[in-house]
Amino acid sequence: MLTTADNPFYSPEEYLQIEEHSPIKHKYLDGRLYAMVGSTQDHNLVVLNLAFALRRHLRGTGCRVLTSDVKVRVEQRNRFFYPDIAVSCDERDWATPLYLRFPRLIVEVLSDSTEAFDRGARFQDYQTIDTLSEYVLVSSKQPQVECFRRDAEALWVLQSYGLEVYEIGALNFSGTFEELYEDVAFLP
Numbered sequence: 001m002l003t004t005a006d007n008p009f010y011s012p013e014e015y016l017q018i019e020e021h022s023p024i025k026h027k028y029l030d031g032r033l034y035a036m037v038g039s040t041q042d043h044n045l046v047v048l049n050l051a052f053a054l055r056r057h058l059r060g061t062g063c064r065v066l067t068s069d070v071k072v073r074v075e076q077r078n079r080f081f082y083p084d085i086a087v088s089c090d091e092r093d094w095a096t097p098l099y100l101r102f103p104r105l106i107v108e109v110l111s112d113s114t115e116a117f118d119r120g121a122r123f124q125d126y127q128t129i130d131t132l133s134e135y136v137l138v139s140s141k142q143p144q145v146e147c148f149r150r151d152a153e154a155l156w157v158l159q160s161y162g163l164e165v166y167e168i169g170a171l172n173f174s175g176t177f178e179e180l181y182e183d184v185a186f187l188p
Contacts, residue, residue, distance in 0.1 A: 008032070012073070015080065016098055019071075028080035036082060039111060042184045043140045046109045047084045049180050050138065054087060057173050063089035063104070071099040072106065076128040084109045084138075087171060090131060102131040105170050109138045123148070127156065133170035142186060143177045 009031030010018065018033070019026060026033040039047075047067060055065045065087050071080045073096075080099060083106045090102035106126055108118045118137060126135055135148040135156075145166040148156045161167070167174045 012078070012080070019080075020098065025069075025082055027082065028078075030078050037113065039109075040140065042186075043084075043109050043111055045182070045184050046138055046140050046180065047107075049182050050107060050175070051085050053175050053179060054085070054168075054171065054173060058087070058171065061089070062091075063087055063171070064093070066100070072103055072126075072129075073099045073101050074125045074128060075101065077125045079125050081122065081125070083107065088131075101129075103129065104131055105134050105136065105168060106132060107136040107138060109140050111140065134168060136168060138180070140184065143181055145177075145180070 010028070010033060011031070012028070015026075015028045015033060019028075025036045027036060028034075051065055051067050058065060065085065068082045068084050070086065071082055072086050073080050083103075085105070085107035086100055086103045087105040088100045088103045090104070093100045093102050108114070108122070110118060123135060126132055133150050137146040137148075138144070143162060145161040147159045147161070147166070147168060149159065149169055151157050159167075161177075164177055165174055166177065166180070
């Protein structure tokens with residue numbers, strides 16, 4: 001955590017200035033900065049495999065697939081996060097090159113240190129983004145994909161996949177577990 005007795009809180013604007021020049025990434029929660037940790041090779045492979053597949057699928061549509069170096073701003077909760085993958089098809093996002101405000105899809109690849117937060121508080125924060133249609137959690141320890149989709153009544157409905165194919169309805173995308181987990185070595 002990056003806070004001091006003289007200045008324990010930062011405005012979103014101050015955070016963006018700090019983050020632009022910081023050698024490490026921080027998530028931003030209610031004016032406080034929290035340093036982020038690195039990931040495993042398997043985690044990174046899953047992110048890259050899915051990001052490449054989504055990029056191929058969305059080429060020419062005007063949608064952008066971005067990985068963990070671009071933040072998502074959750075304005076209603078005064079938060080900034082670095083999701084593993086975010087997809088925006090909203091041109092308003094092109095005006096803010098350091099972050100997205102209008103993502104359609106957010107993907108988090110689960111790790112031991114963040115799984116509870118990804119399933120709980122982070123998901124609650126993401127639900128306040130009106131443009132978010134789907135929140136996807138991907139395991140890096142076993143073949144499993146969980147898609148939370150916002151339905152017509154604005155309720156979040158869970159669809160779990162653990163077989164050969166999974167779907168991301170918000171992007172009219174389906175992928176195979178073989179491609180998603182290519183080169184991943186699940187530990188026993």
